[in-house]
Structure formats: structure tokens, C-alpha cells
Amino acid sequence: MKRKQVRIDMLQIVDDPRKVEDAYARQYDDLAGKVASLVSSRSGIIAEVGCGRGQLTIPLAKLLPRHRFNVVDKFTGAYSRTLTLLNKALSRAKLTRRVKVHKADYLDWLREEFSDKYVGVISSEFLPEIDSYELRMFLSECYRVVRHGGLTIHSFLSPIARNRRQKLMIEADSNPKWTKTPPKEWFSPRPDQVVSTLKRAEFRNLRVKRIKSNPIMRARAAEHLLESWDVKSSFWKKHRTRLVREGLEIPDWMIISGRKA
Numbered sequence: 001m002k003r004k005q006v007r008i009d010m011l012q013i014v015d016d017p018r019k020v021e022d023a024y025a026r027q028y029d030d031l032a033g034k035v036a037s038l039v040s041s042r043s044g045i046i047a048e049v050g051c052g053r054g055q056l057t058i059p060l061a062k063l064l065p066r067h068r069f070n071v072v073d074k075f076t077g078a079y080s081r082t083l084t085l086l087n088k089a090l091s092r093a094k095l096t097r098r099v100k101v102h103k104a105d106y107l108d109w110l111r112e113e114f115s116d117k118y119v120g121v122i123s124s125e126f127l128p129e130i131d132s133y134e135l136r137m138f139l140s141e142c143y144r145v146v147r148h149g150g151l152t153i154h155s156f157l158s159p160i161a162r163n164r165r166q167k168l169m170i171e172a173d174s175n176p177k178w179t180k181t182p183p184k185e186w187f188s189p190r191p192d193q194v195v196s197t198l199k200r201a202e203f204r205n206l207r208v209k210r211i212k213s214n215p216i217m218r219a220r221a222a223e224h225l226l227e228s229w230d231v232k233s234s235f236w237k238k239h240r241t242r243l244v245r246e247g248l249e250i251p252d253w254m255i256i257s258g259r260k261a
């Protein structure tokens, strides 16, 4: 197998499964930069819902050294190992004092938080975990706990594919025929639905940003990515030729934000 990683016209082709994690980490670094640019540099506490193993939390906390973070995740089921990974990553990054970890259901946890406490409530790849009913409850709780002038920011992979490779990735991760962990309602909510739900929750100054993702995972790198996303091996077998030749592409990142006036 030819192991290589090259850049062509901003597209990064990854064939080597050992490079998948790095390619992903770079995506989160970019994402953290965009999220940090929306947040005021004044100090305050940011809540993050569905923090996982800190993929966004850690690069973001490094970029916002004056902020403290309260992060929550249920760390169960397919994500049961992530608490240990998060704690290790926070220790390595020397962030354990600034990032407080809570193991809880997000809604139970948010409902216990005081109103107007946070300068921001954020999430990354959490909206794919919930459905439209929960989205409404979640965003109105975000509104309650954010202070006036504060923000809510949600990033997620776009459900709207720009090409065949992205379409295949979305199919693998959302069709119950292929994924071991089918979503409740969607791969991700449509951006216009998030915007209208934010509006309904009374957020103003709504912004939608799309970041074109660049990595294409091909061959064994695609197989590795599918495994890490809990996609059944039958998907690899069925699409093997295409996955080796064309690969999969991470859909674009959406960053949607709103301000509490």
C-alpha cells in the first residue's frame, strides 16, 4: 500500500490510517480559532455541552486563557471511554484547573444551573445527538443560562453534502443499515432549522459560518475512520472499490451562533 499524505488545491488526501487522528485534530484547531474569534476576550465562564474527549474544549481553552469552562457529558454507551481520555488530555494540556468536568445528562445539568451565569454556551457535534424536540428545549435552556450580551455557539458537520464523497460519509454515519449507532433524527440538523430555533428561543444577531473541510480519507484511512465512527464492516465491503479510489470526505463544518440581547 502506498502510504502518503499530500495537499492538492487545499484538499488533504489521507491514505495512512495513522494520520487520520492528526487530520481530525487540525480540523478542531481551525474550528477553535473560529469559535474563539466570536467570544469576547473578557473573562467569564463558558459551558460546553457534549464535550466528549475535549476535541474542541482543549484547543479552545488554550486560545481563551482568561475563561473558565464547565463542560458536561453523559459519558455512557458508545462514549463510555471518553471520560478517561478527556481527563488525560486535560492533564497533559495543564487545563484541569480551568476546565471543570461534569458527568450528567445535559438537560438535567443545565436545568440546575443559575440563569444568566455564562458568557457563552457552546457545543460541537452535539446537535447530531438530539432531535428537533430536544433542540428547542436545549436552545431555550441555553438562552436562560447565558447572561445578557452573551453567546451561544454550535458547530456541527453539515448535513448537506457538496459532493459524492461527503454524501457517502453522511450515508455511512446515518443509515441504520450501516451504522451501529443510528441517530435519533438526523446526521445533523439543517442550518436553517437551527437558525429558526435560535430565533424562537429569542437569540438575536444570528450568524452562520461554513468552513469547507479539506481532508479526504482514502483506502485504509477510510476504513479506519469508518471503524472509529462505529460503521459496520459491511459498508467497507460493499463500497471498497470506491473507498480505495475516491475515498470519503468529512462534510463542511457549520458554526451557528446567536446573542442574548
Ligand SMILES: C[S@@+](CC[C@H](N)C(=O)[O-])C[C@H]1O[C@@H](n2cnc3c(N)ncnc32)[C@H](O)[C@@H]1O
Residues within 6 Å of the ligand: 049, 050, 051, 052, 053, 054, 055, 056, 072, 073, 074, 075, 076, 079, 082, 104, 105, 106, 107, 123, 124, 125, 126, 129
Ligand atoms: C459526537 S460526540 C461530540 C464530542 C465532541 N464535542 C466533538 O466535537 O467531537 C457527542 C457527545 O455528546 C454526548 N451526549 C450525547 N447525549 C448526551 C446527553 N443526553 N447528555 C450529555 N451528553 C450527551 C456524548 O456522550 C458524546 O460525547
